[in-house]
Structure formats: C-alpha cells, structure tokens
Amino acid sequence: MKELFRGGCHPPEKKDATADSPLRPAKAPPFVAVSFSQHIGKPSSPLVKIGERVLRGQKIAESQGFVSAPAHASVSGVAKGVVQLRHPLGFLVDALKIENDGKDEWHPDAVIEHDLDQLAAGDIRKLVQEAGIVGMGGATFPTHVKLSPPKDKSIDVLVLNGAECEPYLTADDRLMIEHPREILRGAALFAKAVGASRIVAGIENNKPGARQAMLEAARELGCGVEIFPLPVKYPQGAEKQLIYSILGRTVPSGGLPMDVGVLVHNMASLYAGYDACRFGHPLTERVVTVTGPGMGNPANLWVRIGTMASHLLEECGFDAGATKKLVVGGPMMGMPMRDLEWATSKGGNGILALTDPVAYEHGPCIRCGRCIEACPLGLLPCALSNYGEAGLLAESIEANALDCIECGCCSYVCPSKRPIVQWVRMEKAEINRLRQLAAAKK
Numbered sequence: 001m002k003e004l005f006r007g008g009c010h011p012p013e014k015k016d017a018t019a020d021s022p023l024r025p026a027k028a029p030p031f032v033a034v035s036f037s038q039h040i041g042k043p044s045s046p047l048v049k050i051g052e053r054v055l056r057g058q059k060i061a062e063s064q065g066f067v068s069a070p071a072h073a074s075v076s077g078v079a080k081g082v083v084q085l086r087h088p089l090g091f092l093v094d095a096l097k098i099e100n101d102g103k104d105e106w107h108p109d110a111v112i113e114h115d116l117d118q119l120a121a122g123d124i125r126k127l128v129q130e131a132g133i134v135g136m137g138g139a140t141f142p143t144h145v146k147l148s149p150p151k152d153k154s155i156d157v158l159v160l161n162g163a164e165c166e167p168y169l170t171a172d173d174r175l176m177i178e179h180p181r182e183i184l185r186g187a188a189l190f191a192k193a194v195g196a197s198r199i200v201a202g203i204e205n206n207k208p209g210a211r212q213a214m215l216e217a218a219r220e221l222g223c224g225v226e227i228f229p230l231p232v233k234y235p236q237g238a239e240k241q242l243i244y245s246i247l248g249r250t251v252p253s254g255g256l257p258m259d260v261g262v263l264v265h266n267m268a269s270l271y272a273g274y275d276a277c278r279f280g281h282p283l284t285e286r287v288v289t290v291t292g293p294g295m296g297n298p299a300n301l302w303v304r305i306g307t308m309a310s311h312l313l314e315e316c317g318f319d320a321g322a323t324k325k326l327v328v329g330g331p332m333m334g335m336p337m338r339d340l341e342w343a344t345s346k347g348g349n350g351i352l353a354l355t356d357p358v359a360y361e362h363g364p365c366i367r368c369g370r371c372i373e374a375c376p377l378g379l380l381p382c383a384l385s386n387y388g389e390a391g392l393l394a395e396s397i398e399a400n401a402l403d404c405i406e407c408g409c410c411s412y413v414c415p416s417k418r419p420i421v422q423w424v425r426m427e428k429a430e431i432n433r434l435r436q437l438a439a440a441k442k
C-alpha cells in the first residue's frame with residue numbers, strides 16, 4: 001500500500017512484548033492520587049473534605065468552566081489530603097490522595113444505566129462531560145468540547161483513531177481486540193452527538209487482530225462503520241495525517257479537523273464514552289501499556305486513575321539498574337518521567353523503561369536536510385531548532401512553529417542528534433505564554 005501522507009519516519013515497532021498480552025486489572029493500589037489537572041484547560045476545583053469517605057465514581061473535583069473536566073474517585077476509601085505531583089513537564093499539580101479501603105464500592109450517582117436509543121445528542125454531550133472524559137491518546141482535550149462544535153462547523157465524518165503508531169504501545173490494539181462492540185457503540189453515540197453521517201476507523205496494518213475484531217463487530221452490529229487499513233508509518237495517528245490518509249482532506253495551517261468537517265476520537269475515549277452513556281460510569285480507569293527492555297513482565301493493564309507509577313513498575317518487574325530512562329507515553333512523543341511518584345492520569349497510555357544510553361550531547365547542523373524530508377507538516381525543523389536555540393521568536397512564528405505537532409520525526413532522523421523537537425516545544429510554549437500575557441493586558 002502506498003504511503004498516504006508526506007514525510008514521517010519508520011522507527012522500530014517494538015510492540016512484540018505486549019501485543020499478545022490480554023488486558024488484566026493491575027493489582028489494587030494502596031492509595032491513589034487523583035490530579036485536578038488531567039486535561040487541557042482550567043484545573044478542576046476540589047469538592048471533598050479531608051477525612052471524608054469517598055466512593056468509586058464520586059465526583060471529587062468540579063470543572064471550572066466549559067474547557068475543563070471534573071475528576072472522580074477511582075477507588076473507595078478515605079480522602080487523606082491534597083498532595084503535589086511533579087508533571088513530566090516539570091511543574092507541580094495538585095491531586096487528592098485517597099487511601100484505598102479495598103471495598104471498591106461505587107457511588108450511586110456513578111451506576112445509573114441508560115437506554116442508548118433514548119439518548120439525544122445533548123444527553124450524550126452532558127453524560128460525557130459529567131464523566132470527565134478527555135482525549136485519552138495523550139491530547140487530553142475535554143471530549144464534550146470536541147462534541148460541541150460551533151454552529152457554523154458541520155461535521156460529516158467521525159474518524160476513529162486506531163493507528164497507535166508510537167513504538168512499544170499496544171493499549172489501543174488490545175482494547176480493539178477485546179472490546180470492539182463497546183468502541184463501536186461509543187462511536188455511534190459520538191456521531192449522533194455531532195450529526196456525523198459517516199464513521200471510518202483507521203487501523204494500521206500491524207494490528208491484524210484489531211482490524212478483524214472491529215470488522216466482525218461492525219458486521220454484527222450492522223452499524224455501517226468502515227474499517228480503513230493504514231500503512232505502518234509514524235506519525236500516522238496524528239490527526240491531520242490520519243484525516244489526509246483516510247479522506248484526502250487537508251486541515252489548513254492553524255486550523256482544526258472541524259474546519260474540514262471531521263472529528264477524530266481515540267479508541268479509549270470512545271470506550272469511555274460508551275461506558276459513561278450506557279452505565280453512567282465516570283472515567284476512573286484506563287488501559288496502560290507498561291513495557292520496555294527494562295521491564296521484566298511487560299503488560300497491558302487496566303489501571304485506576306491516580307495509581308502511582310512506582311506501584312505499576314513493581315508489578316511489571318522493573319529493573320532499575322538496567323534502565324537508563326523512564327518515559328510516560330511512547331518513545332517519540334512521550335515525556336521523561338522525573339519522579340517515580342507520578343500518578344497515572346487520563347491521558348497516560350504507556351510507561352516505558354528504556355535501556356539505551358541517553359545521548360546528552362549533540363553536534364552542529366550539517367545541513368543534510370533529513371529533518372526537512374521527515375517533517376510531515378512540511379516545516380523547516382533545522383531552521384526552527386536554530387531559532388529556538390537562539391531565542392528568535394519572531395522568526396519562529398514566521399516559520400510556522402505553532403503548526404509543529406511535536407511528533408519528533410526530525411530529532412529521530414537527525415545524524416547530529418540535535419534535540420530539534422525539544423527546542424520547537426520550548427519555542428511554542430514561549431510564544432503561547434507571551435500571547436496569553438498580551439491577551440490578559442487587553
């Protein structure tokens with residue numbers, strides 16, 4: 001099959017260790033720390049008193065505004081206090097520590113069943129919002145906001161993102177193999193919420209089991225979902241690349257999928273959407289792939305939100321001596337884990353223990369042009385990295401730094417090992433910070 005979007009790269013897939021590992025629940029954690037900032041937008045504000053007993057699914061923090069998401073207790077137990085967790089990006093976030101009483105008792109508000117056929121578009125959006133669902137592929141944008149496009153943006157296609165193009169990760173693959181009906185029912189609900197008449201699932205060719213399971217489920221449910229096979233190429237799962245590969249539509253620079261009539265959702269978010277609409281369950285657990293050569297027993301685990309990374313590492317046979325780098329997410333777009341006491345969040349699909357030596361030194365740009373060839377957005381990564389290194393923000397803006405999707409292809413192919421994506425990420429953060437400051441002064 002021909003490659004459908006420009007640029008990209010082919011990092012070794014390294015999915016073998018967990019591709020055939022069925023989903024299983026992680027061992028019950030002694031406590032969880034549920035963050036109030038697991039989404040893009042304003043942090044949620046705490047609702048419970050310290051010392052209070054909370055039940056699974058109970059709302060423990062309320063949204064602050066529309067672009068925000070509530071947080072829920074992922075175990076039953078006692079609220080012990082607010083703790084601070086260090087985000088992989090370095091800043092501190094508040095989280096509620098809940099001591100697990102092991103009873104796993106659900107809150108009555110979190111187990112209200114619904115007849116899916118009776119739910120109107122507004123009901124679906126409301127249930128998804130109340131369940132605290134966010135983009136679970138890592139983007140963490142609140143899902144109810146994506147399900148509420150402006151009136152002048154008509155959505156005709158819902159795209160289900162089954163690419164999972166990052167090396168090592170198999171969480172979505174296993175979810176598609178084991179829960180295709182739930183995913184497809186979630187897709188039907190999301191399509192109804194936005195009025196999309198067509199649903200297409202894009203699945204990379206290295207997941208034949210997932211494709212087969214989704215095909216059979218679509219046939220059985222008679223839901224008309226099209227299954228679109230995708231060539232294996234990174235970053236096939238990036239929204240703009242996925243839309244182009246499947247539909248041939250180009251999202252404009254600075255634009256969103258809705259500008260070309262498309263909405264893209266991750267498989268885990270669709271599953272969570274079904275769970276919320278059918279059973280009233282808020283988002284309290286997710287699948288995490290815990291793997292890498294430094295992990296003795298790699299696995300795909302159902303993990304309660306707020307479970308400490310140290311707890312999962314212990315369960316999966318983490319070899320601290322051999323591991324050179326721990327990563328939250330995939331090796332291309334993930335973040336280095338700064339602190340083992342980092343808690344699993346809604347957007348965290350993987351924990352990797354990597355044993356390759358970390359390259360801290362880089363050479364000068366030799367103008368080979370490989371990064372330009374690899375950039376799926378058609379940017380000039382070598383120039384952007386030079387601007388970032390020199391702090392030339394005006395030049396960065398001019399060169400469309402904000403279009404960068406931080407896929408890391410440029411860094412991956414660079415023979416001088418230049419940390420291009422890290423520089424571009426810093427440039428973007430600084431441009432956005434200055435714009436926010438300027439907007440606040442108006």
Ligand code: SF4
Pocket residue numbers: 374375376377378379380381384403404405406407408409410411420421424
């Ligand atoms: S500049 Fe950005 S979009 Fe282009 S390859 Fe590098 S990280 Fe990816």
Ligand code: SF4
Pocket residue numbers: 364365366367368369370371372381382385410413414415416417418420
């Ligand atoms: S790949 Fe690296 S060395 Fe080659 S042009 Fe890009 S930044 Fe320069």
